[in-house]
Amino acid sequence: MSKCGRKKYIKTNLRQMTMEIDSQQDGSIPDSVAESESAHMQMQTGQNSIPTLAQVATIAETDESAESESVIDFHKRREILSRRPSYRKILNELSSDVPGVPKIEEEKSEEEGTSPNIAAMAVPTSIYQTSTGQYNEETELAPSHISATTGDMPTYQIRAPTTALPQGVVMAASPGSLHSPQQLAEEATRKRELRLMKNREAAKECRRRKKEYVKCLESRVAVLEVQNKKLIEELETLKDIYSPKTD
DNA sequence: CATTGTGCACGTCAAGCGGG
């Protein structure tokens, strides 16, 4: 196991321990967490067979009973690990509450040139909240290519078109023409590889979007902090003006 | 200089969701 791997295991297991505590507080059965799925995944993916800390701990603790309960644990863990709303959904919900907050657009825009959005992103002060609480010109939240301005890898430029087949993927004959088990197996393998390749690209794209989202939030925080500071100063000024002079 | 810690990007799995 790599050093980094060890660190991540620790980090992961801290979170898992927290979840166990939470589930105990809820009165639900403590989850033995990652062990079953990790093992499951490693078996599937053929990755190294070194057990995780959680696996080791669980093996040590439960040993005999673990086997019969592993399936149950797996499902319980899945329940506990139920997904939070996606960041995009959060932002979109936010945008419906606050009229001025733009939504993260679906794909398309990123293929169609980058420069306009860079300009928008580079001017975070375009955010302005009126005295009535409305936001004006919050262009900085629009999905943009901050990475281009900050020197990050412009991954969107390398990005393979989502609709196009990746290089190296050879289309097999139509399923109707498959007969032998071997052909079926090949077809299954081909489908799997295609799926993995697509998901690989999707994951990259997803991460890129998430980074954008985080940067948007950060710039928003910066803007709101400035705004807050100004308002506090204004308040102090008004207090000075309108407070009764005692002298 | 070896070891350890940290951050980041990546590949994969699986759950959830929306569209057809």
Next chain:
DNA sequence: CCCGCTTGACGTGCACAATG
């Protein structure tokens, strides 16, 4: 209901900095 997309979670490897 099925399929494809999106994304959280997990595990891994690599690069680099800090430390003894």
